[in-house]
Amino acid sequence: MNSSVIVRAPLHVQVAERLRLLIDSGELAPGTRLNEIDLCNTMGVSRTPLREAIRSLATEGLIELQPNRGAIVSIVSQEDVTEILPIMASLEGLGGRLAAMHMDQSKIAQVRKIHNQMISHYKNNEVAEYFETNRLIHELITEGSGNQTLVDTINSLSAKVRRARFTAQMTKESWAKAVSEHEEMIAALEAQDPDRLEAILVQHVETKRATILGAIEQNP
Amino acid sequence: MNSSVIVRAPLHVQVAERLRLLIDSGELAPGTRLNEIDLCNTMGVSRTPLREAIRSLATEGLIELQPNRGAIVSIVSQEDVTEILPIMASLEGLGGRLAAMHMDQSKIAQVRKIHNQMISHYKNNEVAEYFETNRLIHELITEGSGNQTLVDTINSLSAKVRRARFTAQMTKESWAKAVSEHEEMIAALEAQDPDRLEAILVQHVETKRATILGAIEQNP
DNA sequence: AGTTTTTATTTTGCATACAAAATACGATAT
DNA sequence: ATATCGTATTTTGTATGCAAAATAAAAACT
Incomplete structure (x- = not known):
């Protein structure tokens, strides 16, 4: 057999x-x-x-x-992105809440490790590597929720936003803000504080929304 | 042409x-x-x-x-339902928040009307009609968000839970609780209070989760 | 008798063939 | 020259056919 x-x-x-x-x-x-x-x-x-x-x-x-x-x-319109991001905010927030409750220390340490890598990519201005480690952190946290349906749902929505390719338009300020939010994320995760991690993730996606819509304005 | x-x-x-x-x-x-x-x-x-x-x-x-x-x-397992309901809670909460912000008076009045129908079905113990009006209210509120992607996402998840058919197992108490939560929902909607409607909807799905898992316990 | 092996049948997976719709092209008329 | 009509070609939609895998049935063996 x-x-x-x-x-x-x-x-x-x-x-x-x-x-x-x-x-x-x-x-x-x-x-x-x-x-x-x-x-x-x-x-x-x-x-x-x-x-x-x-x-x-x-x-x-x-x-x-x-x-x-x-x-x-299919063409991802500005309206689509505007619709998707608030949903992503809710879902990533939920994912973070659950992750803060369920992730064990070794997995949290792994996230911290990648976070540190991401920070050094930020400092070295390595954009592609930054985005990749960034994506990985969000993925690890979401997966840390232990809710596969949630992971799938977020991925499906995330794929559409990603396809719109507004990410490259990030300004120095919004990038710095995103990084500082990530610092807070990791702190909340290490403190295993569900409410705080949820709030930060919701805020983080809101920052992303502002960045993207700002970028769209300039490329009409 | x-x-x-x-x-x-x-x-x-x-x-x-x-x-x-x-x-x-x-x-x-x-x-x-x-x-x-x-x-x-x-x-x-x-x-x-x-x-x-x-x-x-x-x-x-x-x-x-x-x-x-x-x-x-496909077979919808208890685990699937356990995964889906927290997601539904987040999304319905978001839908309610947006609906409270965007719905106009005439649409709110329409929801109130169907709500009143639902209450009378409840009082007359008309289960099927109750569920149908109930479903319709949630649908109207979600659609009231003006976010079609959100509507689609919720529908897709909702379809799976519905297919599990645990609804019939509702007890007198949980039914009463659901109805009273609906009263609060309508009040929050008419007051156009996003925070309150969101909170109630999240709570409402939590009630549903408890009901369903209670029902599953009895039919292993 | 029960179990394994072999053979037959069913069922799915993929490719091809035919039909219908849409597009591209050209001729004719204005 | 432009517009319109009609024909040819391409492209999609649906049906069918053939091969491979899986299941069921039958035969052989212990």
Whole structure:
């Protein structure tokens, strides 16, 4: 008996993953029309699994179906972002509250470690590395909630905001503010203070919202 | 030129809707295996659109794919419900907060009207009608937030909890408590007090959580 | 009899083929 | 030259066919 059977994922799942990656990386920009035959050729699969993958990503919201006219990479509007961020604030706040209650010392220490890395990236002005460690910290805290549905829900919303790519527009001031909020986050987490961590995370997303909307104003 | 073109929905969308209905109504019970050929016959379509629909519902979480072995109606576990309800509490709270800020008097009056209907259903012990009006009130408040993404997110989570069908297990006490919380909700809404409405809604979902978990205890 | 092995049947996964709609193109008319 | 109509081509939507995997059934063996 073998309980760890290796089952290679179905084609439509693999295709969905590849498409998600292409969309997330911006290689398939928002608004791009998805030509089935072209994609089939580049991916080396037939139309059936490709179409199944497209349907999946459509229900995920990454792709928009246009009946009889195929599908396009969905466009994340300013309104979408404005709608999503308050939801993210609530959910990240909840995640932080639960994480402060449930995370053990070793995991908290791990977050602290990455936080320190992030700070040094900030000081060295290493933007890409900063964003990556930043993302990782939020991910670890959310996962620390122990609520997988919460993690999934946040990820799905977060993916859309990320795709809008306003992050690069961060000013010196907003960056400094974000970093100082992160200091407070870690302190609240180490103190295992749910109320405080929740409040800081809600505030943190609010800062993010202000940053993003500020950036949008300048690029109309 | 005609801007209101009638485009009949693609088959896979129609099929997905019918499947969703069958699952939601319990006609397709959790755990039921979905035989493609059988479903094709009953629905009068070929396997291609059916499979596309199944993939969609799978990413929605209503269906679980089992590679090389088809799909089953996904089973909502007690853990799932335990995870979902705190999220619903946060989101409904946010919805209420926004609704208290944005809803106009006529819409608030509409909620009051349905609330009064709900109360009379409660007094007459009309359970089904009570639940329907109850659901409608929550829907109206959430929609009153003006945040469509929030509405969608809540609906998606709510659908899973509803499918678990623990609602029938409500005791006299928990029912009374829910009703009194609803009185407070309406008062807060009419006073257009965001903080209060948010707090009540969070509390309300907490009551629901206690009711459901109490019911689960008795039916192991 | 019970268990394993082999064979047959069903069911899913993927590819292809055909039909319908949409788009692109060109000819004709004004 | 532009606009409109009609035809050709492309692209999507749906159905079907074939291969592989899984399940069920039958046979062989202990």
